[in-house]
Amino acid sequence: MKNILVILLTFSTLVSCKNNTNDNGNLNIVTTTTLITDLVTHIGGDKLNIQGLMGTGVDPHLYKASEGDVTKLVNADLIFYGGLHLEGKLVEVFEKMQSQNLQTIAVSDALDPKTLIGSDNFASNYDPHIWFDVKNWERITAYVVKKLSETDPENKIIFEANGRKYLEDLKALDAEIIATINTLPREKRILVTAHDAFNYFGKAYGFEVVGLQGLSTATEAGVMDVQNLANFIIAKKIKAIFVESSVPKRTIEALQAAVNSKKYTVEIGGTLFSDALGNDGTPEGTYIGMFKHNVNTIVNALK
Template sequence: MKKYIYILFLVSIVTSCTTATKKQNGKLQIVTTTTMITDMVKNIGGDVVEVKGLMGSGVDPHLYKASEGDVSKLFNADVIIYNGLHLEGKLEDVFEKMRKQQKQTIAVANAIDKSGLIGSEYFASSYDPHIWFHIGYWKQATQFVIDELKKIDAKNAATFEKNGQVYLAKLDTLAAEISDEITVLPIEKRILVTAHDAFNYFGKLHNFEVVGLQGLSTATEAGVQDVQKLATFIIENNVKAIFVESSVPKRTIEALQASVKASGHEVAIGGTLYSDALGDAGTKEGTYVGMYRYNVKTIVEALK
């Protein structure tokens, strides 16, 4: 019932909004959801688009609900770009409403062949949506957005292509650097324990065993048995460090650390990783490339 009332509330806002969309500067108005997508689109669009991101640093997209202001931004956008695969689960009804309004929408996950996705029972899509942690997949998503924007705004197609290729080159450089850095970590030490399973694509790419306390979605709560079971796993596998996530309360990882200690063992908190959101705007970690470098350095230093 609460969900139904919430949807009606959003619909009433949408239908009451004005239809004036573009500003006087004539730039394509793009609204993005997560910080990773916002960073990508800003790199591709450069000065010829105006990008407004709904979510900021530390925001959990699994639990994010659109405000009245957000719905207004979405309605007045020329293009909406989101992750898809039900990452932004509480916004799905809004996206559906936008599509019915003939709004241009781009789901970046549509760039990835389903055969390469990791299955998940936690999402209505049946797939793990955390695709940005596989650099190869993020490159595919980037090229997909480049191509879609070229179709939507043909007069700026050359700019999107040029900017996009620069960004793709940065991702190639990142992939090479990260591969070299992770090589120093022996396979038997590549066990990544975090607050929730956001890093399975990272594990797939870099040969890590990934274990999350809350599962794939932070909408699920970790119980006492989950904590005890994972504590046993940490002890049996002699895991040196576990990690907090910037968009997930750290109390669950602290409870896990306490459970390990209660069993007569020690495990360090190796640092805070950026999972479902980038760092603060204006910092290195506030970009996709900077976030990925920071995460890998933090993981390798704590586990080696």
């Protein structure tokens, strides 16, 4: 709470001396998660000055803004964030910005609420992990193109062309994902991970998804959660479970130990990227590369 008060006081001070100048005349864009940074970079290219708040492996559920982050936010022309309380500890900062008429855009606003998965664990009452259905990301791409074009009409043609190219890449990704998943028998499509980040993936691609923690990593898995899930794994004869890059692996290791103690062997099938992309310069450092990595890791381990 003290951190939030300090941040909001810093914010109030900086708003009065906001400075939008930059050397190249481009819009200053601030993004929250690595997924959104990657998307906006594909659309804007060198026509935007983009600063991402969160780096590789950073958990957006637990992320706290620093005073330096607030300076970036105040000096931004546009801020793109996930919404649906994904960035739970930044909500008050975004609300303060909106009250000051600073333009913040939740990419989740691109989606019809009827298509969202309900959740009692978030104040929005929706699961915020919307990027794990590629069709959602296609809609969000079109929405980001629209918002950038409205704010910077001089570069509208470039944004739209980049957006069309990226949408083609996303459609190809979706087809590749489906083809890979179709090599896995339906009865083996059960995905057990550290927390419930993959419900949209399960709905879109036909997996039963079970997370040891809830939708937010702010919650901890209890002993009974571990034991109940261990019994489920044994009953369903699941071969592999998965750690996540932005969640401590001790929870999945505890689950594996609980299963093994019951005379059944379950492997850790690999690391999945959930709330953040991989390192810059690697295939997993992009949305498309991350999704391919995840699907290949899941299918190969569960076959």
